[in-house]
Every structure is written in structure tokens, then in C-alpha cells.
Amino acid sequence: MSDLADLFSRDPLSYTKEGGEVDKIIEALRSQRHLFKLGNMSAGSAKPKKKTATAAAAEKLSLDDITL
């Protein structure tokens, strides 16, 4: 779950000043708006972003695979 999705999934009455949840949400959404203004029409989508094939393959790598 993305950081933004995690924040949305939590009870907003549990947010604290120290936790800064509201400001984190606002900051994330402002960043999305910036990307939209640059031309990314799905910048504001709440759907989880699909992993690229490269990213998915990278997750499977382990240092144990390296033989020196």
C-alpha cells in the first residue's frame, strides 16, 4: 500500500500534530498536481502504480546470487 493510501486508510481522528498526517497528505497531493501540470494525466490516481518488468525483476534479486 502506498504511503498516501495508508494515510487515507487510517481514522483521521487518530491523526496527531506530531504525526503530521494531514500535512503529509497535502504535500503528496501537491506533488501529484505538479506532475499533472507537467503532463502526467494519471498523476492524481489513487490506484496503486503497476510495477514495470524491470522493477519486478529487481525485487527478486538477492546478494546471495552474486558470485565473486
Next chain:
Amino acid sequence: MSPILPSPFNEDGVQFAWDSTSINWAQTCLRMYQYNMIERWSPETKSPHLLFGGWYATALEHYHQHRAKELSHNEATHLVIHEALIATWDHDLDETGIPVPETGAPWQSIDNVKTRENLIRTIVWYLEEFQHSETKTLILNGTPAVEQTFAVEFADNLLLCGHMDRLVEYSGEYYVQDQKTTKTTLSPRFFEGFSPNTQMSAYTLAGQIILQSPVSGVMIDAAQIAVGFSRFERGFTFRTEQNLEEWRVDALHAIKQAQDATRNNYFPQNPASCHNYGGCAYRHVCARSPHVRPQFLKGSYIQRDQWNPLESR
């Protein structure tokens, strides 16, 4: 405990306090007016579009109130976003109606675009888009003209009521400002749809009565809500004095028809309106034989609180 509101009906059961919503019902179809206003029927599920639009308008109204109290843009944004997040979480309520923390769940919209996440996104993006806008909130009797609930006499023994988001000055003219959300692409055609329009004419007329000055029309800040973005356009709908007088006379005509229908307990259907704008919420009732309608209404609709134009929103 909620305060007891005065009734919008007089002692004869005839409506005397009207708003653009009830005028629209009367102008569209007297049977729709009867079901909505007199008998208080409502579809069981509240429209996600009404919920989304209501929360959005409230957030922006409260933002302008905070700014008028000289809070910064960031402070005001923080407050309204936290408020909107709480409003869109279905907490259990204690015996005094206060939300109980760590209960409930986030509002789940039945619309795939007008969702909770997209609501919060739209509020943040709108406030970023227009934070340097040259519109100035008017001050009435020392307070900002935001969330203006009005009830003005617009004919003998008839009140025109409503709730305006904001009264503003822009380029030397006065306007009522209103917010609209839509899933459609914003184009000149979108804004053309607001003339003729009962709500916009009512706002302009009421604005003039309240300000005792000419109001040019309504500034409409429209938000297109899509899956991956929210986009904004500002448009205007203008009214001349002649437009307003014509609207007033036509509205009074529709009101008189509704009042006569109430006195005679006869509310004819208007079959020409049944399938407009996605279809009337009661078309399935009217399509049935009259003798089964009472049972169908009880089985498929709920009776809500009285729609009351005198209520502050």
C-alpha cells in the same frame, strides 16, 4: 438537540418559503414536487454526486472563512483538509452525536470517480490553483460574505431562500460565487448550461437584494473530476435586470401552480420531463398503476426529514 425550524408551509399547508430546489421541482413536474416536498420521499441511497459536491463546497467555504480571519493559505488548507477527512469517515456516534475515534470506516462511494480520495485531491488542487485569485470576499455587516444563508421577500407573503457559497468583487463587479463538480470535460458548452437556470437566477436576484447593489451574475468555479486528475475552469453566467424580472415572474407562476395543486390535492404528472438528465427519480413510481404506487413507494423509497428552504446549510 437540533433547533426547531419554522415550517416552510403556512397554516393551510401551502408552501410560502421557496428555494431554487423546490422551485425547480415545481417547474419540472408537479408530481415530482408532491413526492419530494409534500410527501418527503427520497431514493434509499443518497447520491454520491450530492455528497461529493456538498463536502467540496463546505471545504471551500470554510477555507475562505479562515482566510478572512487572516489565517495563511497553508493553515487554512490544513484545517479544511482535516475537516473533510473526518467528515468523509463514517464514525460511530456517541449518545450526544459526537464521532467516536477508532470506529467506523472511510466513506465508500458507489461512483468510481467521485471517491473520497479524489475529493481530498480536488480540494487541495483547487486551493493551489486559485490561492492567488483576484476575487475579493465582500464584507457584510463586518463579517465575510461566506456561507450566506438568505431568506428575502420576493413577492407578497413569499420568501426566496437559499445558501450562497460566497459574495465577491471581481474586476470591479459584484458576483455570487458558486462551486460545481462534474465528470464531464469543461468547455463553453458546460457553462452555457447555466442560462437559463433557476439556481443562478435566484442567486443573482438574492445577491442584489442582500447587497442593495447590482450583481452581475454568478462566477462558477467548475471542477472536472477524473480518475487521474482534477481540472478547473472559471466561468460566468450573467443576468440583466430584464432577465431577473422575467425569471421572477415565471418562478411566481410555477409557485402559484404548485400552491393551487396543494390546495386541490391534485398534482399532475409532466410526462415530458420523465427522462431528462438521466431520468426522474420517481419515474418508476409514475410508470406503475396508481393503485399500487403507495406500496411501491414504501418498499423502494424512504421518507426523509422535510426539505426546508428556511434551514441554514
